[in-house]
Amino acid sequence: xxxxxxxxxxxxxxxxxxxxxxxxxxxxxxxxxxxxxxxxxxxxxxxxxxxxxxxxxxxxxxxxxxxxxxxxxxxxxxxxxxxxxxxxxxxxxxxxxxxxxxxxxxxxxxxxxxxxxxxxxxxxxxxxxxxxxxxxxxxxxxxxxxxxxxxxxxxxxxxxxxxxxxxxxxxxxxxxxxxxxxxxxxxxxxxxxxxxxxxxxxxxxxxxxxxxxxxxxxxxxxxxxxxxxxxxxxxxxxxxxxxxxxxxxxxxxxxxxxxxxxxxxxxxxxxxxxxxxxxxxxxxxxxxxxxxxxxxxxxxxxxxxxxxxxxxxxxxxxxxxxxxxxxxxxxxxxxxxxxxxxxxxxxxxxxxxxxxxxxxxxxxxxxxxxxxxxxxxxxxxxxxxxxxxxxxxxxxxxxxx
Amino acid sequence: xxxxxxxxxxxxxxxxxxxxxxxxxxxxxxxxxxxxxxxxxxxxxxxxxxxxxxxxxxxxxxxxxxxxxxxxxxxxxxxxxxxxxxxxxxxxxxxxxxxxxxxxxxxxxxxxxxxxxxxxxxxxxxxxxxxxxxxxxxxxxxxxxxxxxxxxxxxxxxxxxxxxxxxxxxxxxxxxxxxxxxxxxxxxxxxxxxxxxxxxxxxxxxxxxxxxxxxxxxxxxxxxxxxxxxxxxxxxxxxxxxxxxxxxxxxxxxxxxxxxxxxxxxxxxxxxxxxxxxxxxxxxxxxxxxxxxxxxxxxxxxxxxxxxxxxxxxxxxxxxxxxxxxx
Numbered sequence: 173x174x175x176x177x178x179x180x181x182x183x184x185x186x187x188x189x190x191x192x193x194x195x196x197x198x199x200x201x202x203x204x205x206x207x208x209x210x211x212x213x214x215x216x217x218x219x220x221x222x223x224x225x226x227x228x229x230x231x232x233x234x235x236x237x238x239x240x241x242x243x244x245x246x247x248x249x250x251x252x253x254x255x256x257x258x259x260x261x262x263x264x265x266x267x268x269x270x271x272x273x274x275x276x277x278x279x280x281x282x283x284x285x286x287x288x289x290x291x292x293x294x295x296x297x298x299x300x301x302x303x304x305x306x307x308x309x310x311x312x313x314x315x316x317x318x319x320x321x322x323x324x325x326x327x328x329x330x331x332x333x334x335x336x337x338x339x340x341x342x343x344x345x346x347x348x349x350x351x352x353x354x355x356x357x358x359x360x361x362x363x364x365x366x367x368x369x370x371x372x373x374x375x376x377x378x379x380x381x382x383x384x385x386x387x388x389x390x391x392x393x394x395x396x397x398x399x400x401x402x403x404x405x406x407x408x409x410x411x412x413x414x415x416x417x418x419x420x421x422x423x424x425x426x427x428x429x430x431x432x433x434x435x436x437x438x439x440x441x442x443x444x445x446x447x448x449x450x451x452x453x454x455x456x457x458x459x460x461x462x463x464x465x466x467x468x469x470x471x472x473x474x475x476x477x478x479x480x481x482x483x484x485x486x487x488x489x490x491x492x493x494x495x496x497x498x499x500x501x502x503x504x505x506x507x508x509x510x511x512x513x514x515x516x517x518x519x520x521x522x523x524x525x526x527x528x529x530x531x532x533x534x535x536x537x538x539x540x541x542x543x544x545x546x547x548x549x550x551x552x553x554x555x556x557x558x559x560x561x562x563x564x565x566x567x568x569x570x571x572x573x
Numbered sequence: 574x575x576x577x578x579x580x581x582x583x584x585x586x587x588x589x590x591x592x593x594x595x596x597x598x599x600x601x602x603x604x605x606x607x608x609x610x611x612x613x614x615x616x617x618x619x620x621x622x623x624x625x626x627x628x629x630x631x632x633x634x635x636x637x638x639x640x641x642x643x644x645x646x647x648x649x650x651x652x653x654x655x656x657x658x659x660x661x662x663x664x665x666x667x668x669x670x671x672x673x674x675x676x677x678x679x680x681x682x683x684x685x686x687x688x689x690x691x692x693x694x695x696x697x698x699x700x701x702x703x704x705x706x707x708x709x710x711x712x713x714x715x716x717x718x719x720x721x722x723x724x725x726x727x728x729x730x731x732x733x734x735x736x737x738x739x740x741x742x743x744x745x746x747x748x749x750x751x752x753x754x755x756x757x758x759x760x761x762x763x764x765x766x767x768x769x770x771x772x773x774x775x776x777x778x779x780x781x782x783x784x785x786x787x788x789x790x791x792x793x794x795x796x797x798x799x800x801x802x803x804x805x806x807x808x809x810x811x812x813x814x815x816x817x818x819x820x821x822x823x824x825x826x827x828x829x830x831x832x833x834x835x836x837x838x839x840x841x842x843x844x845x846x847x848x849x850x851x852x853x854x855x856x857x858x859x860x861x862x863x864x865x866x867x868x869x870x871x872x873x874x875x876x877x878x879x880x881x882x883x884x885x886x887x888x889x890x891x892x893x894x895x896x897x898x899x900x
Contacts, residue, residue, distance in 0.1 A: 234617070236646050267622070267716060270622045270688065271691050274622075283877070395690055395771065396690045401691070450846055508839060508844040510846055511848060512848075517849065525856070
């Protein structure tokens with residue numbers, strides 16, 4: 173707060189959060205941003221960065237002052253053409269955001285997901301049995317990618333063919349929230365082909381009855397959304413529902429492999445599975461950053477953010493802000509990770525968070541039952557993405573229970 | 574001048590985000606008062622969309638539902654319109670006669686059973702105080718550039734609230750006081766062809782019955798109604814203390830009036846995962862084995878609330894002195 177009421181220019185820094193070194197290990201840069209001030213002007217992109225929990229939380233909830241409709245990436249839809257038709261959820265504000273959000277909240281809400289619990293647990297048991305037949309394996313490909321790709325497309329109601337397109341499509345979509353750097357250029361080579369496949373899967377006749385996708389179309393029949401909106405809302409599921417969960421699961425497995433005592437603790441109290449997942453989401457923040465756009469001249473903690481400027485919220489930095497969390501760098505199941513901003517907060521808070529939690533609970537419960545020890549068997553390798561914190565490989569060694 | 578986006582992160586941890594202060598009270602028509610509610614610290618209130626209502630727990634223990642009819646772009650105030658129900662059981666009379674600016678009331682929700690769905694055209698029909706949920710819908714229809722019309726009936730012109738706010742819309746609004754024009758002739762006012770339109774109606778039973786009869790046979794979802802019930806909406810209480818038996822852990826925790834159930838559990842060392850702490854996201858859903866939850870969330874529909882087998886411990890409490898949870 174600025175007692176004089178006249179906001180002043182914030183601290184300006186020349187650092188690039190999307191440079192390969194920063195994506196490889198964002199923690200030092202995040203600490204520097206948090207310590208530099210509540211708002212930091214990033215000269216290179218002319219954006220305003222928030223890295224402290226308090227201000228990230230406020231920015232996430234204040235949809236009136238910080239809009240999503242001008243894009244939640246660096247590109248400003250006020251001045252630039254988006255690479256695809258904007259998402260009706262992520263890249264929309266009230267009132268346009270309301271109906272799609274309400275429909276999807278119902279379909280992906282905890283009470284709607286209960287019917288999936290048994291199937292997903294059985295699937296997790298089966299996968300874990302197969303994978304742990306070997307004493308060492310790559311936890312990214314064998315578990316973190318394999319499990320969501322096994323259960324989520326079925327739950328959506330996708331056909332069998334082409335599911336391998338989901339990961340590269342999501343990877344590109346999340347890269348595209350950043351600046352047009354090498355990562356975006358690399359993805360752009362296949363973007364037409366991948367978009368065409370994803371868009372084709374959103375059609376009503378491609379989706380199995382009873383799945384999330386078909387229920388979105390049912391909502392159009394009920395008049396809650398329009399038939400024109402239905403395929404774009406299905407697209408949101410396919411864009412946001414796979415990579416994010418994959419990287420969150422990898423984060424959780426990595427956390428346990430690196431913290432044997434916490435694994436012991438979970439095995440002693442499997443009821444901690446849900447806490448463990450959210451603690452992993454806090455600790456690694458699979459979605460590291462999102463942008464908003466100032467809807468007018470704005471004062472954040474006394475710093476001026478001019479109308480139309482992009483505000484870059486560092487969810488990962490907020491989730492490790494020592495002003496909010498005790499020993500934030502520790503992965504600790506004794507902690508209550510509630511109210512972390514890894515799923516966002518406010519009206520855009522991840523609508524699929526309950527789906528991700530259910531997948532995680534199924535997988536880690538099956539793993540804890542079967543595996544006595546899990547440890548790194550080699551150096552894990554980061555996968556670089558402009559928005560996501562991810563691994564491309566994670567060799568692990570296990571001992572069966 | 575720059576707008577200050579002030580910190581509310583603390584609010585997520587406050588014991589009782591549901592206690593609101595009456596910021597202002599003013600007459601809106603004969604027998605109708607408008608109340609503005611705000612947090613004592615001026616912080617943000619939970620978000621809402623047109624059609625949403627809140628549960629108002631009055632200091633005399635009665636609970637009533639009122640549609641939000643203010644501006645959702647103002648995150649720090651709720652506005653409701655309260656009709657004095659001459660035959661009511663005292664809830665509305667209390668608001669009219671006893672409740673003053675500065676008083677504190679407990680609030681549940683907002684919840685929304687009357688959402689504004691996309692349409693090519695809106696036809697709004699209001700009877701009396703039923704105008705309240707339609708006011709923010711009209712604002713949004715304008716904002717979206719969607720064509721709309723309103724038919725608004727009431728006993729007399731002087732008993733019809735918010736006419737001044739509607740005056741700017743010219744002939745899109747048809748005002749029919751009963752003593753001047755008789756009861757609303759819905760059939761005559763609604764167009765023959767309702768293709769692509771949605772009809773939103775709120776008001777007394779007779780009006781709703783007439784509109785439902787007229788719209789029978791239209792495609793699903795064309796007509797959307799909200800019935801305004803003067804009846805008490807079921808068990809709701811103030812913030813009294815209660816005991817919670819945690820059956821799986823074999824423990825009992827006392828929840829004081831100044832603590833949320835979630836906080837009390839956390840202080841007893843039992844962390845229930847939560848996220849929004851406003852009864853919005855659903856993360857802290859907990860199974861209820863016995864007792865009657867005092868639901869204050871924005872998630873459960875009426876049937877789910879009545880079932881009483883689950884609750885959101887971040888905002889909801891207990892009707893009676895004891896709850897049993899599957900924790």
